[in-house]
Amino acid sequence: MWMSELSARSGVPVATVKYYLREGLLPAGQATGATRAVYGEEHVRRLRLIRALVDVGGLRLAEVRRVVEAVDDETSSLHDVLGVAQAALTPDLPEPTAESRARVDALLRRLRWKVSDQSVNRVALARALDAMADAGDPLRADALEDYARTLLGLAEAEVPTIDTSSREVAVRQTVVRTVLVEPILLTLRRMAHEHVSQRSLSRRRR
Amino acid sequence: MWMSELSARSGVPVATVKYYLREGLLPAGQATGATRAVYGEEHVRRLRLIRALVDVGGLRLAEVRRVVEAVDDETSSLHDVLGVAQAALTPDLPEPTAESRARVDALLRRLRWKVSDQSVNRVALARALDAMADAGDPLRADALEDYARTLLGLAEAEVPTIDTSSREVAVRQTVVRTVLVEPILLTLRRMAHEHVSQRSLSRRRR
Numbered sequence: 001m002w003m004s005e006l007s008a009r010s011g012v013p014v015a016t017v018k019y020y021l022r023e024g025l026l027p028a029g030q031a032t033g034a035t036r037a038v039y040g041e042e043h044v045r046r047l048r049l050i051r052a053l054v055d056v057g058g059l060r061l062a063e064v065r066r067v068v069e070a071v072d073d074e075t076s077s078l079h080d081v082l083g084v085a086q087a088a089l090t091p092d093l094p095e096p097t098a099e100s101r102a103r104v105d106a107l108l109r110r111l112r113w114k115v116s117d118q119s120v121n122r123v124a125l126a127r128a129l130d131a132m133a134d135a136g137d138p139l140r141a142d143a144l145e146d147y148a149r150t151l152l153g154l155a156e157a158e159v160p161t162i163d164t165s166s167r168e169v170a171v172r173q174t175v176v177r178t179v180l181v182e183p184i185l186l187t188l189r190r191m192a193h194e195h196v197s198q199r200s201l202s203r204r205r206r
Numbered sequence: 207m208w209m210s211e212l213s214a215r216s217g218v219p220v221a222t223v224k225y226y227l228r229e230g231l232l233p234a235g236q237a238t239g240a241t242r243a244v245y246g247e248e249h250v251r252r253l254r255l256i257r258a259l260v261d262v263g264g265l266r267l268a269e270v271r272r273v274v275e276a277v278d279d280e281t282s283s284l285h286d287v288l289g290v291a292q293a294a295l296t297p298d299l300p301e302p303t304a305e306s307r308a309r310v311d312a313l314l315r316r317l318r319w320k321v322s323d324q325s326v327n328r329v330a331l332a333r334a335l336d337a338m339a340d341a342g343d344p345l346r347a348d349a350l351e352d353y354a355r356t357l358l359g360l361a362e363a364e365v366p367t368i369d370t371s372s373r374e375v376a377v378r379q380t381v382v383r384t385v386l387v388e389p390i391l392l393t394l395r396r397m398a399h400e401h402v403s404q405r406s407l408s409r410r411r412r
Contacts, residue, residue, distance in 0.1 A: 048342070056341055079403050086396055113401040121397045128389040135262055135382045136254070139390065143363075147387075148394050150360055155398035157352060159406060176341045178396065181353075183334040184345065185395070186388050188354050190292060191327045192361035193384070195319040197285050200365060 003029075006039045010047035017047065023061070025050060025068050045168040052172045053088075056179050063088040071167050078170055085171050087120055089178060096126030103129060103141075111148055209235075212245045216253035223253065229267070231256060231274050251374040258378045259294075262385050269294040277373045284376055291377050293326055295384060302332030309335060309347075317354055 007014045020026040026046055029037030046068075053059045053067055070076055070084040104126045108115050115121065132139050158177065164170045213220045226232040232252055235243030252274075259265045259273055276282055276290040310332045314321050321327065338345045364383065370376045 052341065056337075082403055083400065086400065090396075108397070113397060114404040115397045115400050119397070119400065121393050121400070125390060125393040125397070128386065128393060131262075131389075132382070132386045135258065135386060137379060137382045137386075139387070143367075144390070146363060147360070147391060148398070150356060151391065151394040152398045152401070154353070154356055155395060155402045157349075159399060159402040161349075173343060174399075176338070176343045178399070180334065180338045180341060180343075181345070182392050182395075183337075184331060184350070185353060185357065185391065187327050187331040187334060188357040189361060189388075189391070190296075190384065191314070191319060191321045191325070191331070192354070192358045193365060193380075194289065194292065194321050194325065194327070195358070196361045196365040197288055198320040 001039050002036070003039065006043055006047070009044045010051070012047045012051060020047070020050060023065075025061075025065060042166075042168070045166060045172075049168045049172040052175050053085075057085075057089050057175050059088055067171065071171055078164060078167060081167055081171055082174050083116065083119075085175055086178065089175065090120040090124060093120070093123050093127050096123060096130050100126035100129040100133075103144075107144060107148060111145070111152075113148075113152075207245050208242070209245065212249055212253070215250050216257065218253045218257060226253070226256060229271075231267075231271060248372075248374070251372060251378075255374045255378040258381050259291075263291075263295050263381050265294055273377065277377055284370060284373060287373055287377055288380050289322065289325075291381055292384065295381065296326040296330060299326070299329050299333050302329060302336050306332035306335040306339075309350075313350060313354060317351070317358075319354075319358075 001009070003014055003017060007017055010017075012020075017026065021028060026043060029039040029043065031037050049071070050064055050068070053064045059067070067081075067085050067088055070081045073081075076084075101122070104122050108122075129139060129144075158181075162170050162173050162177075207215070209220055209223060212218075213223055216223075218226075223232065227234060232249060235245040235249065237243050255277070256270055256274070259270045265273070273287075273291050273294055276287045279287075282290075307328070310328050314328075335345060335350075364387075368376055368379050368383075
């Protein structure tokens with residue numbers, strides 16, 4: 001297909017497609033003359049991935065580049081690529097307390113979860129535990145473990161539905177689902193609270 | 207206790223305590239002279255509630271006032287008060303598509319969840335479903351229902367642990383847990399994804 005069709009199929013304006021080509025985020029098409037080139041399905045998939053990283057994930061171009069390079073690196077597994085994408089989605093956070101860090105490490109050991117030592121999620125979880133303690137309502141250890149087991153159950157249903165027919169599609173789907181399912185879970189939790197509290201608290205006037 | 211102790215106990219500066227008194231968010235103390243008054247535990251609880259609404263919930267003063275008025279309204283049930291607090295935590299959202307609205311309404315009917323027709327969470331969930339459809343990866347109906355049942359299980363464990371010894375404490379705890387447990391759930395989900403994908407995808411190089 002020509003550039004114009006590539007733009008229409010991916011929803012990315014021609015000027016932006018050219019920019020991604022210059023930046024090396026999108027591989028060149030097959031030249032068919034001095035100024036024309038044809039593009040294939042792999043270009044559509046790549047552009048859709050870049051748009052998801054920018055529009056849904058809110059990534060800056062340097063972070064998009066890191067993800068795209070991981071996708072292109074033939075020596076990395078799909079798991080590694082998804083790890084790069086997930087890390088790019090989480091902003092750098094200030095250091096949590098040593099106590100919360102140790103609590104997170106102990107939790108992951110006890111659950112035997114394979115989570116990289118460098119994972120930014122270890123920091124994010126420890127920071128969130130600090131915030132609850134700072135608010136005077138620290139999360140109990142058994143509640144934390146219950147949450148972890150519940151989310152593991154969800155992940156076991158979610159991960160197998162990722163389309164792994166191409167790395168681009170798998171990464172794109174992972175980013176979209178990581179980010180866009182999050183508000184769904186939080187909203188359902190708030191609704192469930194309303195429902196449960198309706199049953200148990202609606203006659204309490206204290 | 208005097209104003210200075212009230213400030214120390216609640217962590218709210220004296221000038222801010224005086225401001226809340228003038229605004230009527232904090233009831234006056236018991237006058238013990240022309241310029242002095244003594245304060246009780248109910249003032250500490252009220253100040254802690256206001257700080258949680260502002261610092262954790264990110265509420266503006268008009269929204270804090272709405273929550274505090276609901277707490278003081280003897281004719282409203284604790285469930286009603288928690289509903290006011292929860293609504294204040296959710297920003298107003300643009301209208302979702304009619305299709306997603308209908309999908310949310312049908313889900314809640316099928317699950318027999320008691321969620322107010324006016325609940326902003328209905329709008330928030332419909333908007334989140336729209337965002338997934340816009341990203342080209344609509345959420346399947348069975349996945350949505352699985353999420354809902356999972357979050358109901360969590361809520362059934364969470365709501366009974368709320369301390370209902372006073373309305374101030376119950377509202378404060380609900381706000382803190384609604385807001386501060388959310389990043390914990392999202393981070394545990396991301397970690398669980400890493401763990402599950404490690405098992406299933408680490409040898410796939412496609």
